[in-house]
Amino acid sequence: MPIYHLTAIDIENGFTLRAETRPNHLEYLESLGTDLLMAGPILNNEQKAIGTIAIINAENENIAKQLFDKDPYAQAGLFASTVIERINPLFGKWCG
Secondary structure, three states: OOEEEEEEEEOOOOHHHHHHHHHHHHHHHHHOHHHEEEEEEEEOOOOOEEEEEEEEEOOOHHHHHHHHHOOHHHHOOOEEEEEEEEEOOOOOOOOO
């Protein structure tokens, strides 16, 4: 199955919105099961979250986008920008 990554950068001063939405975000990530390969925050020099990266299995780009759009962070308007791209892992545990 194809693998996609999301890189999302938060809106300026999105720390409060991120904190308020985090429990629902984590619950949503858990609901993705084995399709979620990795997810975590992008940190600034002060170790504060300023964005999100996620890697998922999805049948196609439209499904990947739908999954990312359902994330509570996205629905709350936390992201100022997002990039979704298909990747081709060549090394590591997701290669097959």
